Amino acid sequence: MSLLRVEHSLGFAQLQDGGRFGVRQLGVTQGGALDWIAQHWANWLLGNPLDACVIEIPLGGLTLRAEADGWLALCGADLNTKLDQQPLAPWQAFAIRSGQQLEFTQPRSGVRAYLAAAGGFEATSVLGSVATVMREGLGGLHGDGTGLKSGDQLTYSAQPAIGRNMPPEAIPDYQSAVTLQLLLGAQSNQFSGASLFAVFNREWTLDQRADRMGMRLTGPVLQYQGEPLISEGIPLGAVQVPPDGLPIVLLNDRQTIGGYPRLGALTPASIARLAQCAPGQKIRLQPISQQQARQEQLALLASWPAQASSF
Amino acid sequence: MTPRIETVAIDSLMLRLFDQIDEANMPWLMAAAERLHAAFGAQLIDLVPSYTTLMLHYDCLELSEAQALERVQLALKGLQPLAMNASGQRHELPVWYHPSVGPDLQPLAHRAGCTAEQVIERHCSRDYPVFTLGFAPGFGYMGLVDPSIAAPRLTTPRQRVPKGSVGIAERQTSVYPMASPGGWNLIGRCPLALFNRERDGYSLLKPGDRVRFVAIDQPEFLRLGGDPTPMEPTP
Numbered sequence: 107m108s109l110l111r112v113e114h115s116l117g118f119a120q121l122q123d124g125g126r127f128g129v130r131q132l133g134v135t136q137g138g139a140l141d142w143i144a145q146h147w148a149n150w151l152l153g154n155p156l157d158a159c160v161i162e163i164p165l166g167g168l169t170l171r172a173e174a175d176g177w178l179a180l181c182g183a184d185l186n187t188k189l190d191q192q193p194l195a196p197w198q199a200f201a202i203r204s205g206q207q208l209e210f211t212q213p214r215s216g217v218r219a220y221l222a223a224a225g226g227f228e229a230t231s232v233l234g235s236v237a238t239v240m241r242e243g244l245g246g247l248h249g250d251g252t253g254l255k256s257g258d259q260l261t262y263s264a265q266p267a268i269g270r271n272m273p274p275e276a277i278p279d280y281q282s283a284v285t286l287q288l289l290l291g292a293q294s295n296q297f298s299g300a301s302l303f304a305v306f307n308r309e310w311t312l313d314q315r316a317d318r319m320g321m322r323l324t325g326p327v328l329q330y331q332g333e334p335l336i337s338e339g340i341p342l343g344a345v346q347v348p349p350d351g352l353p354i355v356l357l358n359d360r361q362t363i364g365g366y367p368r369l370g371a372l373t374p375a376s377i378a379r380l381a382q383c384a385p386g387q388k389i390r391l392q393p394i395s396q397q398q399a400r401q402e403q404l405a406l407l408a409s410w411p412a413q414a415s416s417f
Numbered sequence: 418m419t420p421r422i423e424t425v426a427i428d429s430l431m432l433r434l435f436d437q438i439d440e441a442n443m444p445w446l447m448a449a450a451e452r453l454h455a456a457f458g459a460q461l462i463d464l465v466p467s468y469t470t471l472m473l474h475y476d477c478l479e480l481s482e483a484q485a486l487e488r489v490q491l492a493l494k495g496l497q498p499l500a501m502n503a504s505g506q507r508h509e510l511p512v513w514y515h516p517s518v519g520p521d522l523q524p525l526a527h528r529a530g531c532t533a534e535q536v537i538e539r540h541c542s543r544d545y546p547v548f549t550l551g552f553a554p555g556f557g558y559m560g561l562v563d564p565s566i567a568a569p570r571l572t573t574p575r576q577r578v579p580k581g582s583v584g585i586a587e588r589q590t591s592v593y594p595m596a597s598p599g600g601w602n603l604i605g606r607c608p609l610a611l612f613n614r615e616r617d618g619y620s621l622l623k624p625g626d627r628v629r630f631v632a633i634d635q636p637e638f639l640r641l642g643g644d645p646t647p648m649e650p651t652p
Binding site for chain 2: 127128129130131132133134232233241242243244249289291292336337338339340341342343344361362363364368370371373374396397399400403404407
């Protein structure tokens with residue numbers, strides 16, 4: 107058994123797994139790692155199930171202390187992470203010794219880091235998942251939806267199932283231009299022609315109002331010309347347009363039903379990419395068909411080979 | 418029953434069965450949900466019912482959209498509505514209707530041109546189907562209340578609505594399962610736990626259930642474990 111103690115936390119770092127399913131009809135949201143691709147890689151490096159419980163660390167503000175030797179893996183954003191004051195680059199598995207300090211300070215590239223542990227961090231699942239959803243008071247280390255706080259103790263297996271190295275070509279460049287794929291659907295045909303043209307031909311900017319529930323984009327004002335809607339289910343990545351005409355991408359902690367018109371939904375890979383964007387980021391949207399989106403998703407999922415490489 | 422079906426995400430279809438909110442939709446929606454669960458089995462990840470729709474989240478790694486559509490159409494062929502008493506449980510929810518925990522009771526009575534007692538009587542006068550759950554875990558959208566006690570949402574939502582608060586918005590009514598911000602007109606408080614993560618099934622209410630509100634007095638409210646902390650009067 108290995109142990110990490112939380113020395114300092116701003117409260118935003120939280121346990122996440124693949125999310126909560128089969129409970130949407132109870133009004134319970136999905137949760138789960140926003141950048142599920144980085145989460146998958148972090149778990150893959152240690153031979154864990156790809157959606158095993160990790161710590162999602164937005165922006166930094168977290169200091170951990172090992173109280174036993176163990177194996178961890180870090181993927182996603184570069185949060186100027188330090189292991190005993192020495193820089194620690196993301197996209198690798200690493201050993202941590204009892205007494206060492208792991209500190210996440212500020213984002214240098216990307217927004218959310220994912221820390222995986224051998225066998226996954228241990229927590230009691232609530233409604234089938236340990237995903238932390240603060241708004242609902244569900245999941246996390248204590249089951250009540252709270253993020254990690256000073257004094258929390260995180261346990262995991264002493265030994266990883268396997269040790270792997272990251273294929274270099276799979277490491278994303280968060281500095282690159284952001285083009286997100288939007289699968290048109292829902293009420294998309296009830297927006298004005300000029301609005302639909304603007305969606306795919308104008309530049310969007312990620313607003314300050316961006317969290318695990320949704321991220322707002324600013325840009326041209328879109329005009330919905332249809333009837334008011336009766337509230338209906340909202341899928342992950344849905345792009346809704348409230349009366350102010352500015353789209354909101356609804357994410358893992360979204361409300362389960364809602365009544366604003368929607369353009370469609372982002373693909374899973376685009377949701378992961380958006381999760382690494384900071385406010386002010388320029389974004390382009392590109393249309394994609396369901397068939398194409400599914401082919402790309404199947405190809406992406408094949409990128410986590412089951413066979414082991416070794417350290 | 419042939420719903421209009423739309424793609425709403427890589428792995429989700431919206432099944433539109435009706436165009437209007439109507440209690441008579443519920444037995445159809447529940448029957449469709451049963452059939453879809455049976456037809457998709459483990460390949461159904463989530464099914465989100467609402468007033469007129471079902472959103473079907475399926476396993477898009479296992480099924481192409483064409484396969485999912487075909488399965489939906491087969492499942493809904495010859496659909497018959499569930500008998501109303503077979504489409505879920507009936508609950509009696511006790512409510513202490515009082516201005517101290519329901520600050521909008523008097524204003525609502527004033528708006529309706531009747532007494533607070535008449536508002537309570539009308540609110541308790543019928544069974545309400547649970548159309549859907551959303552907004553928060555266990556928050557059931559119920560209705561429709563008598564048109565005379567319908568009221569628009571507050572212009573400015575309250576920062577904090579206490580757990581158990583019973584509210585009206587337009588012709589809908591609900592109970593807040595946990596403290597949260599909220600803009601519904603509050604008329605009383607229910608002492609029962611609407612959502613409990615320790616409980617089997619978690620949510621007291623499920624879509625398709627029916628609810629009858631029953632007026633209780635303060636001693637009964639306290640006996641049932643209710644928290645009588647009064648709310649600040651509405652400015």
